[in-house]
Amino acid sequence: MGQGMIESSSLTRALWVCFKRELVVAIRHKGELANPLIFFLMVVVFLPLGVSPEKAVLSQLAPGLIWVIALLATLLSLDGLFRSDFEDGSLEQMILSPQPLAWLVLTKMAAHWLITGIPLTLLTPLLGVMLYLPPDGYIPMMISLVIGTGSLSLIGSIGAALTVGLRKGGLILSLVVMPLYVPVLIFGAGAVNSAVEGFPIGAQLAILSAMLLVSLVLAPFAVAGALKISVNS
């Protein structure tokens, strides 16, 4: 009992220092932090110029477009998720920690979601206005993005972990992650489309949440395994 309590408190401490460190590192690299958001904003600004500024066209495209752009913005931010830890040796130290690696990497994923998924979601209402998103779509869009970007961060980090040892991992990362992102995109954009058309969205949100839970349970182990393989050379 006593031993167990000591171990669990040192695990909590390890998770806390890892999480805090991720956030501090993210704040010190403001450029990388802003990168996905600027990408998101840029695409939305260019779309009306390139496609059509017509309200009818844009409002029909808006739900799917915003989701696709959010997905690509997340993908853009994934490449560096483990890269600097891999290069400066922190990853080795994490693997050699007595604490389970799956838990430690979960803090990295949680921090990633907090610094990309949440800001993307918060930016959505503004972009919705620029793309004439129908009023009924705003709340469903934000709910589906909050849940969906969680899955995107978790699933994407599997790809990032697999490709961290490769010199040019970016392309392979996209190829690995893309098929796994498809269901999230379908149900995420589907929820918003249903809401705009006046249908209930409970089913889509339930499936999105289920995908989040499954990836929450499985992704940390997959990432931990992939990182050990990446370091093992």
Place this chain on the structure above:
Amino acid sequence: MLQLNQFTCLRDDLPLFKPLTLAIASGEIVQIAGANGAGKTTLLRTLCGLYDSFDGDILWREQPVSQVRFEFLSQLLYLGHQSGVKKSLTARENLTWFDGVKGHASSLPIEAVLAEVGLVGYADIPCHQMSAGQHRRVGLARLYLATSPLWVLDEPFTAIDKQGVVRLEQKIEAHAQAGGAVILTTHHPLSVARFRVVELDRLNGAGHD
């Protein structure tokens, strides 16, 4: 403490060096020697469990290391080529992280630890503003933080100046005298009182890197 039986690292299923049988007791300093590419770093990484294709047994306190992973890792301090120091963080943040991840609740204040490695007043300076040697010293400061009995140090003297080397050697010696064990690689002539050299011999015919 640590024992190797007929141990060799494999690269593409070929042994890197002649099988080693080696027992490292507490109080010992063991230098792994060999030419460049002989497999020194691979040996150290395999011992820690970062590299997993090897032949033979690694025993930690008479038990296979894979069965006592938690105990082994709690008592291991590994310093690799990359010191694990994040450039955008300060020395204090780096050491706090390391300490937390390792599961120690160290009692030494960070300033005192940094003073030991000659970095007085550097606690709150981001590591990217430091020189290569100072950066390396932040990594070495871990030796003063944690009380892990087994130290595995890969080229610990890289980029360290003369005084720093002397202090580090003293620290290594003190650690061994206090009952710890140190395994290290270096091309620098060690000037500690008692240490053992283990030479890695290449196998004939296994001449690729």
